Amino acid sequence: MAYVALTGGIGGAKLALGLARVLAAEKIAFVVNTGDDFEHFGLHISPDMDTLTYTLAGLSNPEAGWGRHDESWQFMAALDELGSETWFRLGDRDLALHVTRTQMLSQGATLTQATRRITDSLGVRQRIIPMSDDPVRTQVHTASGPVAFQHYFVRDRCEPAVTGFEFAGAETATPSPDLATCLEGCEGVIICPSNPFVSVDPILAVPGLRAALQASGAPLVAVSPIVGGAAIKGPTAKMMGELGVPASAAQVAAHYAGLIDGFILDERDAALDGTLAMPTRVAQSLMVTLADRERLAAETLEFVNALRKGAV
Numbered sequence: 001m002a003y004v005a006l007t008g009g010i011g012g013a014k015l016a017l018g019l020a021r022v023l024a025a026e027k028i029a030f031v032v033n034t035g036d037d038f039e040h041f042g043l044h045i046s047p048d049m050d051t052l053t054y055t056l057a058g059l060s061n062p063e064a065g066w067g068r069h070d071e072s073w074q075f076m077a078a079l080d081e082l083g084s085e086t087w088f089r090l091g092d093r094d095l096a097l098h099v100t101r102t103q104m105l106s107q108g109a110t111l112t113q114a115t116r117r118i119t120d121s122l123g124v125r126q127r128i129i130p131m132s133d134d135p136v137r138t139q140v141h142t143a144s145g146p147v148a149f150q151h152y153f154v155r156d157r158c159e160p161a162v163t164g165f166e167f168a169g170a171e172t173a174t175p176s177p178d179l180a181t182c183l184e185g186c187e188g189v190i191i192c193p194s195n196p197f198v199s200v201d202p203i204l205a206v207p208g209l210r211a212a213l214q215a216s217g218a219p220l221v222a223v224s225p226i227v228g229g230a231a232i233k234g235p236t237a238k239m240m241g242e243l244g245v246p247a248s249a250a251q252v253a254a255h256y257a258g259l260i261d262g263f264i265l266d267e268r269d270a271a272l273d274g275t276l277a278m279p280t281r282v283a284q285s286l287m288v289t290l291a292d293r294e295r296l297a298a299e300t301l302e303f304v305n306a307l308r309k310g311a312v
């Protein structure tokens with residue numbers, strides 16, 4: 001595989017779509033955070049895998065960023081009627097994906113295998129692999145104790161102040177067996193503009209995964225999820241404030257120090273160009289249109305290739 005991208009939820013999926021559109025399908029593979037996964041109503045929900053799958057399949061809901069477009073909500077209405085929990089919204093069509101995945105897992109398939117079957121069925125031509133087939137569950141530490149990730153993120157709307165994170169199960173997890181194949185002949189690794197703490201760190205917490213990326217010999221480039229002190233999407237800046245670190249692109253670069261070979265800054269942070277402990281490239285990183293996604297993907301690849309050729 002020529003390029004491998006690490007990605008989490010909605011922000012990461014925007015650049016992932018750009019990469020998928022500027023590269024041939026066999027040239028890019030995505031390694032996805034599964035720390036957000038949870039069991040709900042007996043179903044295995046894998047939100048970041050779902051978001052990327054729907055995005056690459058052209059089925060995503062553009063307003064929400066998660067779930068499917070052309071969705072209906074009869075299941076949720078029926079749950080409400082029964083007095084069941086409705087804080088996590090599962091659309092009727094989306095439900096079919098979770099049921100399919102859960103059935104495959106209960107019949108002995110791995111998450112990697114179940115994902116392959118789902119992405120093939122939905123016409124996704126790029127490889128999407130979970131970071132691990134083993135359960136890793138992000139716990140958000142707050143003043144009132146640990147909270148499971150989806151409960152923090154969706155039910156509590158990211159309101160509790162965070163004090164730290166834990167990736168339960170990561171110590172004994174192993175990378176998806178497909179990671180090694182994806183890294184064969186790898187020319188560049190891209191860390192999408194996902195939340196460093198709860199989207200990328202769980203991936204890097206899987207023992208052996210970080211070492212495998214580094215052993216590939218390919219340059220690693222991260223795209224800043226922080227632009228001008230605010231997050232492109234989600235609670236990254238809020239979390240940084242609560243953790244007592246500046247909500248800045250420089251801080252994100254420092255977070256990845258020792259792993260990445262280059263960092264992409266937004267134009268609004270151009271003043272940081274040349275001031276970090278690694279090569280930087282300035283790009284227009286807000287992705288509103290499809291053209292924005294494609295342009296940022298092309299610029300990221302150009303930077304990765306320049307780093308590989310020693311031209312930076």
Ligand code: FO1
Nearest residue numbers: 009010036046047050066087088089090154
């Ligand atoms: N996000 C929400 O904000 N509210 C929801 O009700 C919700 C439901 C949901 C169902 C399936 C799925 O795959 C994702 C869903 N998400 C929902 C998105 C998701 O929980 C988060 O965006 C990620 O975990 C953060 O990356």
